[in-house]
Amino acid sequence: MMTWLDFDERDDHYLGLSGAHVVATPALLTLRDNLADVLQARAMMCVHGDAGLGKTLSVNAALRALAPADVCRVQFRARPTPRDIRHVLFDALGCSGAPPARPIEFDALLKHVLAERPRVLVCDEAQWLSRECFEFWRHLWDDRRTDIAIVFVGGGDCYRVLRREPMLSSRVYVWQEFRRMSREQVLDVIPVYHPVWADADPELLAHADVHAGHGNFRAWAKLTAHVVTALDRLGQPRPDAAVLQWVFSRLGGHDA
Structure with missing residues (x-):
């Protein structure tokens, strides 16, 4: 309780x-x-x-x-x-x-x-x-x-x-x-949701949503936590396609 x-x-x-x-x-x-x-x-x-x-x-x-x-x-x-x-x-x-x-x-x-x-x-x-x-x-x-x-x-x-x-x-x-966020809502909301996405390319965000986010806030939180870990380890300022691919491999499932 x-x-x-x-x-x-x-x-x-x-x-x-x-x-x-x-x-x-x-x-x-x-x-x-x-x-x-x-x-x-x-x-x-x-x-x-x-x-x-x-x-x-x-x-x-x-x-x-x-x-x-x-x-x-x-x-x-x-x-x-x-x-x-x-x-x-x-x-x-x-x-x-x-x-x-x-x-x-x-x-x-x-x-x-x-x-x-x-x-x-x-x-x-x-x-x-x-x-x-x-x-x-x-x-x-x-x-x-x-x-x-x-x-x-x-x-x-x-x-x-x-x-x-x-x-x-x-x-x-x-x-x-x-309901799930639409693609347009993802592009508007996610850059405000967490600083790691603030300057992300819209195509990168769309790619992340297709393979892991699915318009779902909890899925985006999990994805974001993994991205933060990757950037800390690599010393990168922002995510790119290679970072996302590493994250997808951690998340598992068919999309990875």
């Missing part, structure tokens, strides 16, 4: 890549506007898309600007049960004492804490959630005493589960899908 206080901006970047910047992409700017509306309405939002497209980074960056003191971020690495969510929230919200033994008492405690002041509950890796888990989040949100907005961040399974359950999907105020 992780809470908002366990993360700083460096944690947002895959591999903790030194020198990486948060870039104001169209997706991030749209997300910030959407989140502002969701927070004002105390509503639910679903941010979904394939892995590595910058969903979590964008949500974290936007919420640091919009509601830094109100965020409670939880994350799961396996399929949780409603009981797991109760205990994760108990810790993340800083509840005192021992967790109640009975679900009805546990839920009453969580609702009491969530009624004390505004909260933004961010559930990352929400693709691991079952229908019963989503129903539990809805149960908390539906209570008139709680003062919460909920942001689900996850892959396609998260979207599909929510969409096929009318009781759930009808309560989602905003849906936002993240």
Whole structure:
């Protein structure tokens, strides 16, 4: 279990890549506007898309600007049960004492804490959630005493589960899908993303995207980390075709 206080901006970047910047992409700017509306309405939002497209980074960056003191971020690495969510929230919200033994008492405690002041509950890796888990989040949100907005961040399974359950999907105020960067977006974004690409030839960037980046921020972070290592070892100021070929050989796969 992780809470908002366990993360700083460096944690947002895959591999903790030194020198990486948060870039104001169209997706991030749209997300910030959407989140502002969701927070004002105390509503639910679903941010979904394939892995590595910058969903979590964008949500974290936007919420640091919009509601830094109100965020409670939880994350799961396996399929949780409603009981797991109760205990994760108990810790993340800083509840005192021992967790109640009975679900009805546990839920009453969580609702009491969530009624004390505004909260933004961010559930990352929400693709691991079952229908019963989503129903539990809805149960908390539906209570008139709680003062919460909920942001689900996850892959396609998260979207599909929510969409096929009318009781759930009808309560989602905003849906936002993240997609791969187009070639034009790569050429605009990547030189700003990390200094190692600042003066790179557009053809070199396009070549790197075809063979390793694939319009995916996480793939570009991994590619960039390898390029930084290569330049340090070779004493070169900027990447070239030979550096990229060495990196591709490290990344493996058919494209290498």
